[in-house]
Amino acid sequence: MGFQDANRAGTPTLNRLDAEDVATIHEASLRLLEESGIQFDHPRARRLFENHGASVSGENIVRIPPGIVEEAIEDAPDSFQLHGRNADNTVGIGESNRPIRAPGYGSPYVQFGAGSRRRARLSDYEDLVVLAHESDAITCMGYSICEPTDVDESTRHYEMLERLLKGTDKPILGPVSGSHRARTCMDMVGIAVEDPGLTKPYVAGLFNTAPPRSMGREMLEGLFTYAEHGQPLIVSSFVTAGTSGPPAVTPLVVQANAENLAAIALTQLVNRGTPVVYGLPGSTVDTTHGSLAIGNPEASVFASVAAQMGRYYELPSRGGGGLTDAKQLDYQSGFESAFTQLVTGLSGVDFVLHGAGILASYSTISPEKFLLDCESIRYLDRFDQSIVVEDAHLTPEQLTAADSAGHFLAEETPAGARPLFEPELVDKRSYREWDQSGRESIGESVSGRVTEILAESEPPRMAADTRRDLDRYVDRHK
Template sequence: MTAMTKPRSRLGGRAARRSSRSAPKFDMLPGLTRALPTCEVMDPDQIARIDAASMDILENVGVVFRDEIALADWRRAGAKVVGERVHLDRGLVRDLIATIPADFTYHARDPEKNVRLGGPHSIFVPMTGAPYLRDLDDVRRNPTLADLAMFHKLSHMMPALHSSAHHIVEPYDHPISQRHLRITYSSMKHSDKTFMGMTTSPKNGEDVMEMCAILFGEAFMDEHPVTTGNCNGNSPLVWDETMLGAMRAFCRRNQPVLCSPFVLGGANTPASVPATVAQLNAEALSALAYTQVIRRGCPAIYGHYLSTVSMKSGAPMAGTPEISLMNFMIGQMARFYGVPWRTSNTLGGAKTFDAQAGYESATTLSAVIHAGANYIWHSAGWNEAGMHCSVAKFVVDAEQCAMAHRMASGPQWGDFEQALAAIPDVGPGGHYLGHPHTQENFQTAFFMPDLFDNNPIGQWVADGSKEITERALAYARRMLDAYEEPRLDEGVNEALLDYIARREREIPAADALNQDF
């Protein structure tokens, strides 16, 4: 039995109850099944306009596929190929994306942590790719493999996070050319939730697939999604050899990829929300269609990264109204095509975990929940436009996702009659604090955040006047002290380490530690 499922003994007394309420709770929440209506900002005619504009882009402008294998694949599929530019007939596109599953289940190392994706089913996934971290002392510095392991442990323990992702932070103390092996192993070793696989090159993608086959079995993988790749487009309208090769590595093994145009609104898209969505939609559809050229019926996810660009500095911005509007629109387009979709969550552009970071993150979180997103990535830690992952923000973001999980699940009616029966018992002018129904349900009826301080100011001062960053870092330390590793099978662990050792002998590492990325 793992730390996630270990039963807790009941202790009596007020102090024990207070201690129980303040102790970290590690049981993973089930995947979110949304019960809230989605925010629909476009009417059917406007959806049709976006679809028609995107299909016109695909047919008449075309999309560049800088990859000889992909160009040959498209020729065989019946597309018009002129040099590197592929012109996709709308009928061909619709035929191909119709074979993408509308929903599927991710299979985790612990089957109790399997999660469904698509339709009303959503999951929260931590951020990835930060070249810096703000550590347990809130110091901004370069990360190491130990820091990556720390974030994977926190991902394992935070209830609302359904994945350990992959390179939450970049481990600078390991050669770039070999990093993907250690990153994948850390994801597998320190958590038994689903995880992401590196797509930094076609061969790196193949390595991830081989390691997944060791962990889950080749035959099981061929029938069950166990990991997720991400393939970023080069907006406007370009897919390159690196991403397409990695996409083939995943799709051939029936593993889903996020087909993600990288939007910097106003810089690599038109300075218009609807026109940006039309271009992004065309880019995403071209990649989604290609996944089905690689392997019909393999799962794939409509992806994107959304940011708008400050015309003052050229820097990407987070939490702007246009990003929310685009999320609403993209959600409608993904549902129009019947495919799952990915978005980014709790994004902050602030340099510290301050009010700006909180406002930006809360705005984004609210929008993606009401947009009906499925794969909700970058859900914990993202700040400074993704340049660092903050430990403090990581745990607070994760708790915010737990709150969003509660809200998006909708009102719970299971004890409605019993609660109503308390009203005549209490009567006019009374209170419910001592009523048996309240005593039985007070810990679950209303969400009580662990990381927000709602005490009177006198109590807050007596407790040291601690602000959110200090409280969050103390909480993270307590969690890490309580961490119990969900141990890998010894034979599987040895096979993974043997594979890593062999590949590290084969992959040149000279000067890699001195490279930028």
């Protein structure tokens, strides 16, 4: 099979594995699938595999021959477009070296500034949708930017989808867990984009396996629904080193890779050509406290490996973004998040989840950290831009515009040259200016910016008929 590990567009990427290592992981994963198998907690999944030559044994274990996996990988596209309600916001996933970035996902708590955290509310969700929509660093909206716990779980997806679809015209993620939520998502997205047949990819679903080597019924039902409608799935093993996976990186990657390959194969058995994204968001357990750890170096290693495995399979890849275990805006939250953002970007990951806002190991989202993570992304994007070296910028007139005793402060940037980066949030004033203006912390200043954005933002246009149809659908089904 003609797998490869080529860098897109010739841009160098940060590889932690050599070609032989990648092939070894692939072969070990295929052996694990064929000899030990995966538990599928859904009869339809088991039938699909069995009808294509896999064997099914007790406790719903499916042993998958390599041919099924390799054919499925060939059928999945190497890139795809995820369409926004506004066509200008459509993004290509796997098409360029700049990753598509989505916000934090699934946090049940919200924290404001230096205050204590509390349970997330629907009003918090609305505010986070605004921040994500207004940010140029976020090119794909999440779905569960926070999990509003003041709304009954049975109707929460209606409330969230309604606010998401009205609050943005960027591409979105949607709920996957359970056929009802997934089908509701298909219906509501179809109304919002005025394409009830979903003839294009408009909404991507986050499919998590249930390690070790298992897939749950509700997630599988969502997978079926998304694949049947041709909507992309971001497939990720939800493995944690030391609990649901081996405590060492290499065997952990083999297990996670096997789970991913099995899920990718299933999407193609349901509907050949369904777009998929290969994800490896692996976390670890802190050996001192026994707590989940996502801001450690291994998280960045997993992102780098995900990018390499994605290139090997010629599939788009997913990695983590602003990940931290810090409980508040502090040095730890900054360096852990920036390090992960940097490694993910340099590794060639195509889709970044948890790109902004995360605190406390996924459990908390902070509006202030959201904006600071977006600033960090802008730093990274500026670093990632090429350096323009042109003779027109190196003329004697430009190089000697100031003599040895002078300065260039009055000089304009030459035509065609990229100007110096200007940050939007971080403090670049002199110490004296900062001291005389009240010694405001970065958290305090960014908190003010959050308030400004929420006050000034207006929702994107939605046709009156479309808004009415969406309202009627929610009223009828909720």
